[in-house]
Amino acid sequence: MPQAIRRVLPQLLTLLAVILLVSAFFPGFLQVDYERGRLVGPIIDVIKRGAPVALLAVGMTLVIATRGIDLSVGATMAICGACAAWAISSGYGLIPALAVALAAGLLAGLWNGTLVAVFGIQPIVATLILMTAGRGVAQLITEGRILTFTHDGFAFFGSGAILGLPAPAVIWVLAAILFTLLVRRTALGLLIESIGINRRASTLAGINSRVLLIAVYMASGFCAAWAGIIATADIRGADANNSGLWLELDAILAVVIGGNSLLGGRFSIAASVLGAMIIQAIDTGILLAGFPSEFNLVIKAALVLVILVLQSPSLAPRMARAARRRRGTPVGRTAAREAGE
Amino acid sequence: MIKTLLATAAAVSLGAAAQAQTIGFSQIGSESGWRAAETTLTRQQAEERGIDLRFSDAQQRQENQIAAIRSFIAQGVDAILLAPVVATGWDSVLEEAQEAEIPVVLLDRQVDSSEDLYLTAVGSDLVHEGEVAGQWLVDTVGDDECRVVELQGTTGSSPAIDRKTGFENAIEGHDNIEIVRSQTGDFTRTGGKEVMESFLQAEGGGGEICALYAHNDDMAIGAIQAMKEAGVNPGEDVLVVSIDAVPDIFQAMANGDANATVELTPNMAGPAFDALEAYMEDGTEPEKFIQTESKLYTQDDDPMAEYEARKDLGY
Numbered sequence: 001m002p003q004a005i006r007r008v009l010p011q012l013l014t015l016l017a018v019i020l021l022v023s024a025f026f027p028g029f030l031q032v033d034y035e036r037g038r039l040v041g042p043i044i045d046v047i048k049r050g051a052p053v054a055l056l057a058v059g060m061t062l063v064i065a066t067r068g069i070d071l072s073v074g075a076t077m078a079i080c081g082a083c084a085a086w087a088i089s090s091g092y093g094l095i096p097a098l099a100v101a102l103a104a105g106l107l108a109g110l111w112n113g114t115l116v117a118v119f120g121i122q123p124i125v126a127t128l129i130l131m132t133a134g135r136g137v138a139q140l141i142t143e144g145r146i147l148t149f150t151h152d153g154f155a156f157f158g159s160g161a162i163l164g165l166p167a168p169a170v171i172w173v174l175a176a177i178l179f180t181l182l183v184r185r186t187a188l189g190l191l192i193e194s195i196g197i198n199r200r201a202s203t204l205a206g207i208n209s210r211v212l213l214i215a216v217y218m219a220s221g222f223c224a225a226w227a228g229i230i231a232t233a234d235i236r237g238a239d240a241n242n243s244g245l246w247l248e249l250d251a252i253l254a255v256v257i258g259g260n261s262l263l264g265g266r267f268s269i270a271a272s273v274l275g276a277m278i279i280q281a282i283d284t285g286i287l288l289a290g291f292p293s294e295f296n297l298v299i300k301a302a303l304v305l306v307i308l309v310l311q312s313p314s315l316a317p318r319m320a321r322a323a324r325r326r327r328g329t330p331v332g333r334t335a336a337r338e339a340g341e
Numbered sequence: 342m343i344k345t346l347l348a349t350a351a352a353v354s355l356g357a358a359a360q361a362q363t364i365g366f367s368q369i370g371s372e373s374g375w376r377a378a379e380t381t382l383t384r385q386q387a388e389e390r391g392i393d394l395r396f397s398d399a400q401q402r403q404e405n406q407i408a409a410i411r412s413f414i415a416q417g418v419d420a421i422l423l424a425p426v427v428a429t430g431w432d433s434v435l436e437e438a439q440e441a442e443i444p445v446v447l448l449d450r451q452v453d454s455s456e457d458l459y460l461t462a463v464g465s466d467l468v469h470e471g472e473v474a475g476q477w478l479v480d481t482v483g484d485d486e487c488r489v490v491e492l493q494g495t496t497g498s499s500p501a502i503d504r505k506t507g508f509e510n511a512i513e514g515h516d517n518i519e520i521v522r523s524q525t526g527d528f529t530r531t532g533g534k535e536v537m538e539s540f541l542q543a544e545g546g547g548g549e550i551c552a553l554y555a556h557n558d559d560m561a562i563g564a565i566q567a568m569k570e571a572g573v574n575p576g577e578d579v580l581v582v583s584i585d586a587v588p589d590i591f592q593a594m595a596n597g598d599a600n601a602t603v604e605l606t607p608n609m610a611g612p613a614f615d616a617l618e619a620y621m622e623d624g625t626e627p628e629k630f631i632q633t634e635s636k637l638y639t640q641d642d643d644p645m646a647e648y649e650a651r652k653d654l655g656y
Contacts, residue, residue, distance in 0.1 A: 026543065028542070035572065036572055040571070041542070042539070042542045045538050045539065045542065049535055049538075144371050144374065144377055144655070145374045145377070145655065145656055146374065146530070146559070146589070148589060159566070159570050231531060234531065234534065234566075235530040235531055235534060235562075235563055235566065236566065237530065239529060239530055239531070239559075241372070241373070242527070242529040242530075242531065242532075243531070284539060287524055287535070287536055287539035287540075288539050288542060288543050290522055290524075290543065292523070293493055293496045293523070293524050293525035294496055294497075296496070296524075296525065
């Protein structure tokens with residue numbers, strides 16, 4: 001089995017299990033139809049609705065790989081959405097609106113990255129500042145109301161379709177592929193991992209960790225900006241109070257379900273976006289199954305708990321060993337082969 | 342000479358007290374468009390009546406509100422309006438106002454203190470709002486079968502619980518109307534849209550849904566977009582009724598996308614000022630709870646004019 005597939009195998013199996021579980025409660029979960037030039041069906045809704053968290057998870061994976069964390073992405077979404085809606089409703093057109101939103105996201109990342117890399121503030125504290133203040137900034141831009149607009153070009157990013165697929169889904173898949181290529185076809189990924197494992201040693205080895213850290217937070221802001229654009233285009237309005245609210249936590253959860261360590265080091269963007277899809281499949285599944293809404297959070301928490309326990313360092317290797325024993329592979333030889341890899 | 346001066350001063354101050362009142366208003370903050378509209382309307386109402394309104398924004402903190410009330414008492418205002426951020430912890434500051442003989446009127450939300458400590462409370466009855474919405478649907482569908490989907494507010498919040506109860510009260514005994522799906526959309530447009538998408542998937546693409554009841558307008562607006570994108574015609578294929586009467590829902594009604602909304606009026610200050618005026622004139626004690634009207638608006642009520650009248654209130 002290729003290394004890349006083996007890395008995301010637990011996440012793929014989990015996603016499959018969640019899909020099967022939801023299908024047991026809602027049999028039509030996997031049904032996909034082609035209507036009015038686009039694919040429709042619950043599973044399509046999952047990849048569309050999961051776009052903001054998947055995008056945030058791409059940026060969050062890189063930040064977490066450097067042993068950091070970015071709590072401000074939800075607020076950054078609100079700021080970027082507000083900027084875009086302001087630009088559109090002031091009549092600046094599509095391209096300036098996107099440019100303003102992306103610039104705001106990069107600026108938010110620059111702010112976070114500077115606090116972390118230059119001033120040495122702990123990431124959780126540094127990004128907490130923007131998490132708290134950012135929503136206020138967004139409210140200042142929207143003047144405290146839901147800033148609505150009518151612009152079909154911009155609304156396309158929320159509800160349009162490209163080759164039958166929802167535009168938000170295409171955006172997050174492209175972002176995940178581009179960022180993966182960027183960090184894996186160059187040495188960037190390796191350098192990010194080395195900063196996460198030991199920043200001091202990396203710096204002494206000649207890595208410009210300061211610039212790289214700032215760049216990583218800016219990448220997270222860039223992803224948050226796209227998430228904000230999608231969320232704003234989706235409802236054709238910037239809701240500063242609610243856009244991206246608590247999504248930073250879902251993004252961190254997606255990264256963790258993706259098997260990435262919060263202590264930094266090795267990372268997989270593909271596994272993180274699969275984590276985001278697992279979370280969204282649970283969310284959509286709960287809505288489709290028709291349970292009373294009081295159960296939503298309890299069911300989600302229980303499923304997440306099960307997933308994390310199955311992936312935990314003390315349980316997962318034991319289960320893998322048990323599986324091998326059943327297949328009849330001598331444990332010792334497998335261990336030796338693993339050590340040799 | 343001094344005597345005349347004193348007498349004139351007394352007459353002037355008495356005259357001033359009778360005409361231009363000073364009223365302190367401790368507002369919670371500006372967390373929602375509705376709250377901003379309430380502030381705007383309170384200021385407008387005060388201006389119309391020639392009242393000198395002292396405004397204090399508490400930014401969601403009770404200690405700021407208590408400090409504001411103490412400062413109003415120190416300034417010797419004629420009355421205090423209070424939109425309390427939480428229900429408990431008001432006893433001592435309300436007693437201070439009572440000792441200073443300054444009547445306090447509660448706006449929009451209630452407190453747990455004894456009823457003697459405030460003059461009256463102005464607010465809407467959330468259960469009644471749900472009943473008005475439900476009654477509209479009962480009257481509209483007549484004897485036809487109707488499968489309703491419901492978008493609830495934030496789970497466990499009192500508007501969500503009460504608006505659900507009221508709607509269920511209204512459709513009770515009408516077996517042709519049935520709530521087939523009910524989920525929370527957290528009072529947001531995104532939430533309303535996402536949950537409506539799943540309702541449409543679960544109910545055969547929307548063909549089996551006859552009406553949508555949303556606990557607030559924002560969720561209804563999100564749901565309307567979800568229906569349009571799924572090729573369902575909101576307002577005709579699926580009747581849409583919601584609560585709050587924010588400006589954007591009137592625009593949706595003007596476009597024929599929404600059918601009815603029940604107003605949660607942000608004009609709580611008008612009835613409060615009326616009650617205060619009567620009380621100061623001849624000591625008329627108002628009822629302890631003044632219920633604002635939960636007015637129903639439909640497409641026949643010139644929604645575009647309603648939109649124009651509301652859009653600048655700060656929603």
